[in-house]
Amino acid sequence: MDLAKYGPWALITGGSEGVGAAFARQLAADGFKLVLVARKPEPLEELAAELRGKGAEVRVLSADLSKPDVLDHVRAVTDDIEIGLLVYNAGANNTRGNFIELPREVPDSVIAINVLGQTEFARHYGAPMIARGRGGIILTGSLGGYLGSATLAAYTAAKAFSRVFTEALWAECQPLGVDVLHLNIGFTATPAMARLGLPIEYAEAPENVAREGLDNIANGPVWIVSTKGNLEQAKRTSIVENRAETVRAFQIGPREDTGKAAIEQEELANGS
Structure with missing residues (x-):
C-alpha cells in the first residue's frame, strides 16, 4: 500500500x-x-496492543456507529492528524423479520450505519483528501445489495445505496486524485457471522478480503471479492427482465441455508 x-x-x-x-x-x-473505531472496547484494546507491540502507532475509540453524534466523537481523536485513508467497514445485520413487524430501532440502526454513516464519514474525511489531491476511501458493501430480500428490507436497500453512492463518489473524486472503492463482500468468516451461528468453514478469510480491497483501491468504483461464486451471484441478481422471478429465486435465504448456498456457489463457479 502506497x-x-x-x-x-x-x-x-x-x-x-x-x-x-x-x-x-x-x-x-x-x-x-492507525485509528481504530468499533463498539466493543475489549477487542479494540487487544488489537491495538498487538499492533503497538509490532511498532505501529495506534489510536482507538469505542463508539456506536448508529448514533447521530458518532462523527463528533471520532473527530475528537482525528482532528489533529492527517487521515489519508478511510476504510468504512461496518454494517452487519443481526436481526431479521418482516419490515412492518420489526421494532423501528432495528431498520433505523441499519440505515444509520450503512447510509448516514457512510455519507457523513466520506464527506468529512474526503474533503481534505480532495484539497490535498491524494487519498483513498474504501466503503464495504455486500452482495445482498443487488436485490431486495424478504426479512432483510432495510439491510439490502442500504447495501444497494452504498454501492450506487460509491459509484457516484468515485466519479467525482477520481479526476481529483482521490481513489474511491466499493468493496463488495460475500460470505466471510468473521466473528460477527460466527455469532449469528453461520457455518463459517465455507466462508472467505477476512485477510483475503482486506488484501483485495487494498490491492484494488485504484480499480474502482466497484470490486467484487473473488470468492468463488461471488461474481456469478452478482450477475444473476442484476437481471432487469422478469424482476419478480429474480427476487423470488435469489433472495437471501434463512441463516441455516447459508452454508449450503456457499457450497452451491463454489460448485457453480467450478462448473460442476
Missing part, C-alpha cells in the same frame, strides 16, 4: 475484528498509523 499517497494515518471503522482487524494488520505492516 504510504505516500494514502498515509500517514488510516481510519478504520469496525476495526476491532474480522475484516476490519485484517485491514489494520496489513496497513500497520505497510507503515501506516
Whole structure:
C-alpha cells in the first residue's frame, strides 16, 4: 500500500475484528498509523496492543456507529492528524423479520450505519483528501445489495445505496486524485457471522478480503471479492427482465441455508 499517497494515518471503522482487524494488520505492516473505531472496547484494546507491540502507532475509540453524534466523537481523536485513508467497514445485520413487524430501532440502526454513516464519514474525511489531491476511501458493501430480500428490507436497500453512492463518489473524486472503492463482500468468516451461528468453514478469510480491497483501491468504483461464486451471484441478481422471478429465486435465504448456498456457489463457479 502506497504510504505516500494514502498515509500517514488510516481510519478504520469496525476495526476491532474480522475484516476490519485484517485491514489494520496489513496497513500497520505497510507503515501506516492507525485509528481504530468499533463498539466493543475489549477487542479494540487487544488489537491495538498487538499492533503497538509490532511498532505501529495506534489510536482507538469505542463508539456506536448508529448514533447521530458518532462523527463528533471520532473527530475528537482525528482532528489533529492527517487521515489519508478511510476504510468504512461496518454494517452487519443481526436481526431479521418482516419490515412492518420489526421494532423501528432495528431498520433505523441499519440505515444509520450503512447510509448516514457512510455519507457523513466520506464527506468529512474526503474533503481534505480532495484539497490535498491524494487519498483513498474504501466503503464495504455486500452482495445482498443487488436485490431486495424478504426479512432483510432495510439491510439490502442500504447495501444497494452504498454501492450506487460509491459509484457516484468515485466519479467525482477520481479526476481529483482521490481513489474511491466499493468493496463488495460475500460470505466471510468473521466473528460477527460466527455469532449469528453461520457455518463459517465455507466462508472467505477476512485477510483475503482486506488484501483485495487494498490491492484494488485504484480499480474502482466497484470490486467484487473473488470468492468463488461471488461474481456469478452478482450477475444473476442484476437481471432487469422478469424482476419478480429474480427476487423470488435469489433472495437471501434463512441463516441455516447459508452454508449450503456457499457450497452451491463454489460448485457453480467450478462448473460442476
